[in-house]
Amino acid sequence: xxxxxxxxxxxxxxxxxxxxxxxxxxxxxxxxxxxxxxxxxxxxxxxxxxxxxxxxxxxxxxxxxxxxxxxxxxxxxxxxxxxxxxxxxxxxxxxxxxxxxxxxxxxxxxxxxxxxxxxxxxxxxxxxxxxxxxxxxxxxxxxxxxxxxxxxxxxxxxxxxxxxxxxxxxxxxxxxxxxxxxxxxxxxxxxxxxxxxxxxxxxxxxxxxxxxxxxxxxxxxxxxxxxxxxxxxxxxxxxxxxxxxxxxxxxxxxxxxxxxxxxxxxxxxxxxxxxxxxxxxxxxxxx
Amino acid sequence: xxxxxxxxxxxxxxxxxxxxxxxxxxxxxxxxxxxxxxxxxxxxxxxxxxxxxxxxxxxxxxxxxxxxxxxxxxxxxxxxxxxxxxxxxxxxxxxxxxxxxxxxxxxxxxxxxxxxxxxxxxxxxxxxxxxxxxxxxxxxxxxxxxxxxxxxxxxxxxxxxxxxxxxxxxxxxxxxxxxxxxxxxxxxxxxxxxxxxxxxxxxxxxxxxxxxxxxxxxxxxxxxxxxxxxxxxxxxxxxxxxxxxxxxxxxxxxxxxxxxxxxxxxxxxxxxxxxxxxxxxxxxxxxxxxxxxxxxxxxxxxxxxxxxxxxxxxxxxxxx
Numbered sequence: 001x002x003x004x005x006x007x008x009x010x011x012x013x014x015x016x017x018x019x020x021x022x023x024x025x026x027x028x029x030x031x032x033x034x035x036x037x038x039x040x041x042x043x044x045x046x047x048x049x050x051x052x053x054x055x056x057x058x059x060x061x062x063x064x065x066x067x068x069x070x071x072x073x074x075x076x077x078x079x080x081x082x083x084x085x086x087x088x089x090x091x092x093x094x095x096x097x098x099x100x101x102x103x104x105x106x107x108x109x110x111x112x113x114x115x116x117x118x119x120x121x122x123x124x125x126x127x128x129x130x131x132x133x134x135x136x137x138x139x140x141x142x143x144x145x146x147x148x149x150x151x152x153x154x155x156x157x158x159x160x161x162x163x164x165x166x167x168x169x170x171x172x173x174x175x176x177x178x179x180x181x182x183x184x185x186x187x188x189x190x191x192x193x194x195x196x197x198x199x200x201x202x203x204x205x206x207x208x209x210x211x212x213x214x215x216x217x218x219x220x221x222x223x224x225x226x227x228x229x230x231x232x233x234x235x236x237x238x239x240x241x242x243x244x245x246x247x248x249x250x251x252x253x254x255x256x257x258x259x260x261x262x263x264x265x266x267x268x269x270x271x272x273x274x275x276x277x278x279x280x281x282x283x284x285x286x287x
Numbered sequence: 288x289x290x291x292x293x294x295x296x297x298x299x300x301x302x303x304x305x306x307x308x309x310x311x312x313x314x315x316x317x318x319x320x321x322x323x324x325x326x327x328x329x330x331x332x333x334x335x336x337x338x339x340x341x342x343x344x345x346x347x348x349x350x351x352x353x354x355x356x357x358x359x360x361x362x363x364x365x366x367x368x369x370x371x372x373x374x375x376x377x378x379x380x381x382x383x384x385x386x387x388x389x390x391x392x393x394x395x396x397x398x399x400x401x402x403x404x405x406x407x408x409x410x411x412x413x414x415x416x417x418x419x420x421x422x423x424x425x426x427x428x429x430x431x432x433x434x435x436x437x438x439x440x441x442x443x444x445x446x447x448x449x450x451x452x453x454x455x456x457x458x459x460x461x462x463x464x465x466x467x468x469x470x471x472x473x474x475x476x477x478x479x480x481x482x483x484x485x486x487x488x489x490x491x492x493x494x495x496x497x498x499x500x501x502x503x504x505x506x507x508x509x510x511x512x513x514x515x516x517x518x519x520x521x522x523x524x525x526x527x528x529x530x531x532x533x534x535x536x537x538x539x540x541x542x543x544x545x546x547x548x549x550x551x552x553x554x555x556x557x558x559x560x561x562x563x564x565x566x567x568x569x570x571x572x573x574x575x576x577x578x579x580x581x582x583x584x585x586x587x588x589x590x591x592x593x594x595x596x597x598x599x600x601x602x603x604x605x606x607x
Contacts, residue, residue, distance in 0.1 A: 265420075
């Protein structure tokens with residue numbers, strides 16, 4: 001492997017890892033704070049990609065459609081949490097698995113009804129359709145770098161929000177002791193609604209910004225969901241920092257495996273996960 | 288009394304005679320006979336999962352790995368153009384699957400709860416990608432089976448596996464035996480220990496039982512049975528492909544087992560029948576059956592907490 005190819009793969013791996021982090025952080029946030037395992041999380045990624053396609057068709061502006069999609073995602077998050085997820089807090093993981101599998105079915109059916117089953121594509125926004133030349137023959141698309149930067153920015157905002165704001169303080173408090181937060185006069189169910197809606201929005205935004213890089217197909221949600229599971233388990237369920245490290249690890253391993261050993265490439269991240277769980281059964285950064 | 292719940296006795300007395308007579312009514316229509324056969328095969332798989340999840344409290348999202356392995360082991364060890372003996376290969380497949388389960392269980396059972404859900408999923412995905420990427424096993428298309436095994440014992444052939452009606456009865460027999468087998472297991476000393484582990488692992492350890500070893504035994508047993516179901520499925524359709532190992536197979540089996548009533552074993556049959564029945568009906572009514580299926584599952588979780596078996600038991604045993 002030449003240096004420039006190595007460099008390209010390195011950026012690819014990091015960029016894929018950052019995108020995975022964006023999705024996985026929502027999953028791990030919802031699990032960490034609310035104790036809910038949301039299998040339908042990947043479906044929101046899919047919804048994001050389809051919403052991006054639809055609104056780019058309607059408005060012609062990628063930025064505008066990203067904003068509309070994020071708002072719709074928040075609304076979906078609030079409705080789903082109030083209507084369904086709230087009934088699950090005192091139930092076991094099994095009921096959560098079942099209910100969220102039901103949600104996957106509903107989302108997949110709605111996607112097929114609203115947008116059909118043919119693969120769709122979104123154009124890369126005009127302003128970012130260029131590519132940066134690395135050597136004479138190798139160049140790197142600007143849009144992918146933009147995606148990586150957006151992910152880093154969102155990660156930074158989340159870090160700031162969780163560690164420095166009042167909402168973040170409540171989230172951390174809710175994570176460690178639900179009853180105590182309630183006793184202090186905080187409306188925990190409202191907090192949960194907010195956290196769930198944020199989680200849904202993160203997955204949807206990831207779907208929106210990933211839309212111009214990949215084809216939009218049915219079943220894309222499940223694929224990404226499984227990758228997120230790997231990330232979250234490696235990092236430790238409920239840990240945002242763990243999700244960050246786990247996502248970068250998975251992104252790099254997946255990218256380099258597909259270059260270096262194509263036969264084993266799709267197995268590689270699962271081997272990594274099994275290996276890490278054997279050493280640390282609770283993941284790298286479990287609390 | 289082997290079937291100690293009244294509801295379960297009713298179920299056995301209603302279901303099995305009906306299932307025995309069914310092919311008489313469907314004589315001209317082998318489509319429905321084949322469909323019912325597939326449902327029964329899957330019910331065996333769901334039962335083995337139900338024992339693990341409902342009785343042992345070991346939630347796995349990777350049970351389909353063994354369903355697929357049942358088929359793949361057969362393809363690997365059986366000669367391609369020669370009929371082998373069905374019973375001998377049943378034995379081989381169960382033993383090999385049990386060995387695989389022993390190794391995987393040894394790793395998986397070190398974790399619990401949510402982590403176990405994920406790591407079982409990871410192993411199943413590994414197997415899925417291994418078979419779907421490999422050239423030796425036909426990748427996504429899988430492998431065809433040209434010659435079906437013969438089922439003779441001491442020279443007497445019992446079932447002709449190419450005949451759908453014969454195959455139906457073989458699967459019905461397997462289904463009944465599996466139910467019977469699990470009843471025996473649950474009633475045995477081993478089953479009591481497993482129930483007590485489910486209730487309270489700490490106290491069971493204090494009583495001097497090695498929780499890990501018992502769980503490993505249960506995991507191995509259920510996995511071998513899951514492989515048997517996969518083997519039957521492979522023989523019915525004459526091929527094996529990676530979709531048998533996909534996580535959606537594990538997921539829908541889990542849905543059926545919860546729908547039927549977790550841990551009741553016979554509920555797994557009910558759950559599979561109702562799920563597949565609904566699937567069939569909705570698929571014929573509308574292209575978007577998935578929407579109604581999803582909505583039904585969501586409603587079920589919210590309204591029926593103990594599945595169909597739990598509901599029936601409440602209905603039937605109140606009067607006694």
